[in-house]
Amino acid sequence: MPTDLLRPPPRAIAAAARSSLTDLWRPVATGAYRDIRRPRPQAAPKDLPRTIFDPTLPDNIANPHPAFERIREHPVVVNERLGVWMLGRYEDVHAAARNSDVLSSRDGVSLRGFGPSVVLIADPPDHTRLRHVAAPVFTKRSVNQLTSDIQQLAGECVAALRSGEAVDLVAALTIPMPINVIAAILGVPREHWPTFRAVSDRFAQLFAPRSLVEVTRVLGSSLQGYFQMRTFMDAEMRRRRADPADDLLTRLEVARATGELSDSEAFLYSLILLVAGNETTTNLLGMLLMHLARDPELFEELKADRTLVPRAVEETARWGSPVQWVTRVATAPYEVGGTVIPAGGKVVLFYASANRDPRKFSDPDRLDIHRDTTGHLAFGHGLHFCLGAHLARLETVTAVNHLLDEVDGLELAGPVRWGTTPSLQGPASLPVRIRRQ
Ligand code: HEM
Numbered sequence: 001m002p003t004d005l006l007r008p009p010p011r012a013i014a015a016a017a018r019s020s021l022t023d024l025w026r027p028v029a030t031g032a033y034r035d036i037r038r039p040r041p042q043a044a045p046k047d048l049p050r051t052i053f054d055p056t057l058p059d060n061i062a063n064p065h066p067a068f069e070r071i072r073e074h075p076v077v078v079n080e081r082l083g084v085w086m087l088g089r090y091e092d093v094h095a096a097a098r099n100s101d102v103l104s105s106r107d108g109v110s111l112r113g114f115g116p117s118v119v120l121i122a123d124p125p126d127h128t129r130l131r132h133v134a135a136p137v138f139t140k141r142s143v144n145q146l147t148s149d150i151q152q153l154a155g156e157c158v159a160a161l162r163s164g165e166a167v168d169l170v171a172a173l174t175i176p177m178p179i180n181v182i183a184a185i186l187g188v189p190r191e192h193w194p195t196f197r198a199v200s201d202r203f204a205q206l207f208a209p210r211s212l213v214e215v216t217r218v219l220g221s222s223l224q225g226y227f228q229m230r231t232f233m234d235a236e237m238r239r240r241r242a243d244p245a246d247d248l249l250t251r252l253e254v255a256r257a258t259g260e261l262s263d264s265e266a267f268l269y270s271l272i273l274l275v276a277g278n279e280t281t282t283n284l285l286g287m288l289l290m291h292l293a294r295d296p297e298l299f300e301e302l303k304a305d306r307t308l309v310p311r312a313v314e315e316t317a318r319w320g321s322p323v324q325w326v327t328r329v330a331t332a333p334y335e336v337g338g339t340v341i342p343a344g345g346k347v348v349l350f351y352a353s354a355n356r357d358p359r360k361f362s363d364p365d366r367l368d369i370h371r372d373t374t375g376h377l378a379f380g381h382g383l384h385f386c387l388g389a390h391l392a393r394l395e396t397v398t399a400v401n402h403l404l405d406e407v408d409g410l411e412l413a414g415p416v417r418w419g420t421t422p423s424l425q426g427p428a429s430l431p432v433r434i435r436r437q
Pocket residue numbers: 097105109119120121131182272273274276277278280281284321322323326351377378379380381383384385386387388389391392
């Protein structure tokens with residue numbers, strides 16, 4: 001019997017509380033200690049441009065592009081209050097993402113240090129070991145084998161949309177799609193999917209905090225979800241020991257049993273896939289649907305020629321950058337356009353700014369599905385290039401194709417509410433009226 005996700009037994013909660021020390025609290029304490037010792041940009045030369053732009057504030061999340069334009073006027077801009085060096089030009093962000101031997105991910109990818117042992121937040125050799133465990137599941141070939149499952153899940157969501165009624169496409173389609181897909185890949189029993197989403201949602205904020213106080217607050221509010229998820233995943237992996245299945249939880253259990261992953265790493269792996277794969281895909285799909293609802297010509301063009309759908313997905317990724325920025329820490333002095341960022345300095349890589357840099361993409365604010373999007377950085381670049389990029393693309397293309405198959409038109413039925421998760425970008429609510437024959 002699978003464990004009850006929402007009501008773990010008290011003994012399991014006690015065990016999860018102990019493991020939270022390794023999984024969460026120790027990485028927070030280490031991150032905070034490193035943050036305190038980090039060089040601050042106050043000492044940077046006086047002629048280096050300063051900014052007060054804070055990418056985590058809701059107004060800036062809703063529209064960061066005017067600020068990005070100003071940041072791109074210089075190779076490097078510093079924000080003294082946040083204690084960071086900011087990069088916004090395509091060439092510099094691209095080079096920084098590639099330069100993972102000097103720009104480390106070990107202290108996390110958000111503004112404050114937080115480095116649990118997960119692939120996103122690891123340097124080699126740990127990164128190589130961690131990535132190796134799940135990489136075979138996310139190759140283009142493996143992901144393509146999921147096509148019929150993904151089609152079925154998309155079909156279920158789209159079939160439920162009624163003609164003429166106002167419906168929030170975020171709640172009806174863009175949220176359930178990715179969570180259901182990753183739950184299926186992990187091997188989570190289907191009856192648990194709705195609660196699985198509710199619990200996993202509590203973790204999305206973990207990678208976003210701006211201050212140590214916020215890190216502690218977010219962790220505190222995530223603890224219940226952590227206990228539930230840890231207990232559930234541990235029990236599911238234990239079940240795989242006796243009864244292996246063709247799923248990712250079995251793969252994680254095998255890696256744990258052979259010592260390739262520690263107990264914590266096996267659990268945290270399932271968690272990072274949830275955090276990295278859900279809201280990001282929700283946002284990409286949501287942004288493309290928003291364009292389709294606003295632009296009937298685009299809708300008709302894609303409906304008539306489905307070979308354009310993958311291009312539209314790629315261009316939406318460039319235009320919208322569901323992951324707007326990440327951070328790195330310089331392990332040695334790092335030079336950008338004549339400015340030297342000191343060792344230990346925290347650097348923000350604005351993928352979203354790079355993707356709208358007119359030096360790389362002409363008329364960059366315009367969504368143009370016919371443009372050449374080669375080189376866009378929506379899925380990152382280099383060592384940490386998105387593990388789930390093929391999956392995210394397949395999910396988005398499949399969902400949009402299903403919608404175009406079934407629906408004759410989309411029309412906005414109210415204001416689009418924008419998400420407020422720092423570093424992510426996309427609609428949190430997309431009310432539309434569906435037209436179908
Ligand atoms: C539209 C959807 C997605 C976008 C825009 C996106 C974007 C990104 C970006 C920009 C990075 C690089 C982070 C960095 O430079 O530090 C990344 C890494 C990662 N993504 Fe995605 N992602 C998406 C979907 C997914 C999905 C569906 C999964 C898995 C289920 C996933 C799993 C990961 C993992 C594990 C990493 C870390 C890889 C590493 O460090 O080697 N992502 N993603």
